[in-house]
Amino acid sequence: MNFERPNIKTMKGYKPGEQTEGSGIIKLNTNENPYPASPAVAATLKNLDAENLRRYPPPLADSFREAAAKLHNVNENNIIPTNGGDELLRLAITTFVDPNEKILVTQPSYSLYPVLTSIQGGILIQIPLQQDWSMPSDFEVSLTSSGAKMCILVNPHAPTGKLLDTDYLARLADSFQGILLIDEAYVDFVDPDFQYNSVSLIESNENILILRSLSKGYSLAGLRFGYGIGPQHLLEPMLYKTRDSYNTNTVAQHLATAAIESADYAHSTWDRVRKSRSVLTDGLNQMGLNTVPSQANFVLCQVPNSISAKGLYEGLKRQNILVRYFDQDRLKDRLRISVGSDTENTALLEAIHSLIKT
Amino acid sequence: MNFERPNIKTMKGYKPGEQTEGSGIIKLNTNENPYPASPAVAATLKNLDAENLRRYPPPLADSFREAAAKLHNVNENNIIPTNGGDELLRLAITTFVDPNEKILVTQPSYSLYPVLTSIQGGILIQIPLQQDWSMPSDFEVSLTSSGAKMCILVNPHAPTGKLLDTDYLARLADSFQGILLIDEAYVDFVDPDFQYNSVSLIESNENILILRSLSKGYSLAGLRFGYGIGPQHLLEPMLYKTRDSYNTNTVAQHLATAAIESADYAHSTWDRVRKSRSVLTDGLNQMGLNTVPSQANFVLCQVPNSISAKGLYEGLKRQNILVRYFDQDRLKDRLRISVGSDTENTALLEAIHSLIKT
Numbered sequence: 001m002n003f004e005r006p007n008i009k010t011m012k013g014y015k016p017g018e019q020t021e022g023s024g025i026i027k028l029n030t031n032e033n034p035y036p037a038s039p040a041v042a043a044t045l046k047n048l049d050a051e052n053l054r055r056y057p058p059p060l061a062d063s064f065r066e067a068a069a070k071l072h073n074v075n076e077n078n079i080i081p082t083n084g085g086d087e088l089l090r091l092a093i094t095t096f097v098d099p100n101e102k103i104l105v106t107q108p109s110y111s112l113y114p115v116l117t118s119i120q121g122g123i124l125i126q127i128p129l130q131q132d133w134s135m136p137s138d139f140e141v142s143l144t145s146s147g148a149k150m151c152i153l154v155n156p157h158a159p160t161g162k163l164l165d166t167d168y169l170a171r172l173a174d175s176f177q178g179i180l181l182i183d184e185a186y187v188d189f190v191d192p193d194f195q196y197n198s199v200s201l202i203e204s205n206e207n208i209l210i211l212r213s214l215s216k217g218y219s220l221a222g223l224r225f226g227y228g229i230g231p232q233h234l235l236e237p238m239l240y241k242t243r244d245s246y247n248t249n250t251v252a253q254h255l256a257t258a259a260i261e262s263a264d265y266a267h268s269t270w271d272r273v274r275k276s277r278s279v280l281t282d283g284l285n286q287m288g289l290n291t292v293p294s295q296a297n298f299v300l301c302q303v304p305n306s307i308s309a310k311g312l313y314e315g316l317k318r319q320n321i322l323v324r325y326f327d328q329d330r331l332k333d334r335l336r337i338s339v340g341s342d343t344e345n346t347a348l349l350e351a352i353h354s355l356i357k358t
Numbered sequence: 359m360n361f362e363r364p365n366i367k368t369m370k371g372y373k374p375g376e377q378t379e380g381s382g383i384i385k386l387n388t389n390e391n392p393y394p395a396s397p398a399v400a401a402t403l404k405n406l407d408a409e410n411l412r413r414y415p416p417p418l419a420d421s422f423r424e425a426a427a428k429l430h431n432v433n434e435n436n437i438i439p440t441n442g443g444d445e446l447l448r449l450a451i452t453t454f455v456d457p458n459e460k461i462l463v464t465q466p467s468y469s470l471y472p473v474l475t476s477i478q479g480g481i482l483i484q485i486p487l488q489q490d491w492s493m494p495s496d497f498e499v500s501l502t503s504s505g506a507k508m509c510i511l512v513n514p515h516a517p518t519g520k521l522l523d524t525d526y527l528a529r530l531a532d533s534f535q536g537i538l539l540i541d542e543a544y545v546d547f548v549d550p551d552f553q554y555n556s557v558s559l560i561e562s563n564e565n566i567l568i569l570r571s572l573s574k575g576y577s578l579a580g581l582r583f584g585y586g587i588g589p590q591h592l593l594e595p596m597l598y599k600t601r602d603s604y605n606t607n608t609v610a611q612h613l614a615t616a617a618i619e620s621a622d623y624a625h626s627t628w629d630r631v632r633k634s635r636s637v638l639t640d641g642l643n644q645m646g647l648n649t650v651p652s653q654a655n656f657v658l659c660q661v662p663n664s665i666s667a668k669g670l671y672e673g674l675k676r677q678n679i680l681v682r683y684f685d686q687d688r689l690k691d692r693l694r695i696s697v698g699s700d701t702e703n704t705a706l707l708e709a710i711h712s713l714i715k716t
Contacts, residue, residue, distance in 0.1 A: 001564055003507070016603045027413070036409055042408035045408050050613075051395075052580060055377070055388075056390070056573070056580060083441055086602045090602060119600050179361055215414070220411050222412065222413055222415045223411050223609070224607040225607075240371040246444070246579075249580060249609075250580035
């Protein structure tokens with residue numbers, strides 16, 4: 001007997017990148033920060049008492065909201081803490097998109113969006129990016145005429161690392177009748193010279209919802225902590241109606257608060273990642289694995305036909321180096337490689353060099 | 359502009375019991391265990407390294423699944439770890455109940471069920487319990503003829519603490535065409551003499567899904583860890599399709615595993631709670647606050663009209679003692695009181711005594 005709803009029965013689940021606990025593996029497949037979390041996080045963890053866990057956590061993670069509001073110079077009511085950024089995506093869809101309403105995304109993009117749309121019974125509209133992975137020139141028109149209830153854009157884009165600027169997003173939000181959800185999981189790695197700042201838009205745009213994550217920028221993928229920034233009227237139904245009442249645990253609340261209160265430390269890791277990204281990009285380009293200029297902590301490169309992306313992925317894996325291969329349209333000839341430490345990046349480049357020579 | 363789905367716009371959210379971080383408060387309102395978690399949990403927490411948090415957690419919490427499977431003598435495929443028991447409820451509804459399908463619960467019951475039903479756009483059927491809070495004699499008939507896709511029973515029942523026996527649940531599952539979700543958040547406090555054992559039913563009943571929680575029995579409400587036990591065909595779509603891919607964090611996985619691997623320690627706290635429950639029950643009865651015989655770690659008592667339940671709740675609160683008052687049909691003359699430590703229970707009884715005298 002099968003009890004699944006028809007849409008669940010026919011859908012395919014999201015497939016996370018390989019996670020491994022083995023040592024000696026160079027793991028460049030799921031975009032973790034190569035540097036440790038802030039010492040303040042380690043100190044907070046060390047001082048935690050198990051007795052704190054006997055009671056329920058503050059349902060709204062008040063201390064974190066306060067710290068995040070301060071960090072972004074917004075009101076606490078503009079912050080919703082979530083169990084990873086993925087929870088915010090799910091909550092937003094649950095709250096705002098009725099079954100049979102439309103969600104518009106670009107193609108390619110984060111492959112969880114179609115999965116969450118299927119779960120909700122929504123209709124997915126995928127707009128293909130141009131050949132160079134930039135937005136189609138008529139995207140704004142496509143969006144406004146789509147009748148979509150929500151548009152989700154990951155910025156910097158995954159899996160290419162391309163950045164849309166603040167003005168472009170403001171224009172989209174202005175003309176769009178639905179909610180523009182900007183998934184900024186990788187925003188911490190954007191070069192400050194771009195002066196990217198979407199948070200400033202939430203004051204004037206009542207339809208912008210921003211996703212932030214501590215997984216990459218704050219070296220806390222294992223903690224599952226993300227948050228949304230947005231106008232109060234968008235956050236309130238998620239905070240008080242659709243969210244599981246105790247969605248983040250006590251440990252995560254304490255550590256996440258310590259992390260963003262010591263954001264200066266994380267900033268220093270972002271600088272290092274940006275420098276390493278540049279070296280990695282050059283190294284790949286020099287070997288003929290052409291890259292897309294990336295503002296994230298990963299690089300998408302094209303693999304020569306002679307070896308094939310899948311072949312290179314497998315060859316690297318045999319050498320205990322994990323990178324991400326997407327078996328999907330337009331990405332079959334590419335690899336997405338997380339920016340690791342300098343040692344890891346050098347080992348990767350050397351391994352690629354030896355594999356494409358043979 | 360309001361973007362909420364119509365069902366979200368009109369619904370009311372779940373209101374969790376007051377959480378307080380102040381000291382000197384006797385907190386008997388949200389059913390936490392009065393005794394600390396196992397020393398193994400504290401030791402595991404002490405040994406955790408923040409560096410473990412840099413990477414994503416094992417998506418399926420493999421170590422926990424293994425430990426839970428061993429504890430319940432089932433296969434790992436019969437276990438789904440969740441971010442609190444509440445997540446299992448949400449996942450089950452998301453996965454199996456289409457909008458406009460029916461969910462049947464008793465009235466009263468855990469007030470989150472109606473909230474989750476509203477979010478999914480399902481139809482709620484509430485079957486009133488009898489005057490003595492037992493199941494109506496025709497419940498089985500009502501259930502089978504309801505056309506419900508899912509029936510959720512909390513057992514022991516909240517907020518009364520009454521226990522349904524294993525045979526009764528087996529009969530219900532046999533005749534019911536939908537999924538019988540047995541919410542066993544409080545099952546650890548059941549007297550072993552009852553030989554209650556619903557887990558044995560999942561081998562022969564393909565429509566039983568059991569919810570377990572570490573919040574009460576294992577003194578870990580702050581950790582947000584629960585799990586489901588059920589036949590593989592019910593768990594798989596939740597594990598691989600509808601669940602957020604990294605739904606439990608690394609810290610929670612480690613601590614939850616330590617907790618159930620040292621379940622003997624938790625058992626000792628359950629014994630103490632059962633003994634205290636008996637003393638608390640007697641004390642309340644002696645003052646004329648008639649109780650329902652409870653197999654949970656709380657007691658529902660009726661408050662004489664002379665003072666009123668709400669009045670007593672407020673009077674206790676002024677003395678820094680928190681209990682739970684439900685402003686809803688059939689419960690307005692009652693208080694639900696968590697079983698605390700012996701000191702806390704004595705203080706509560708003395709406070710009630712002084713309040714009902716005046």
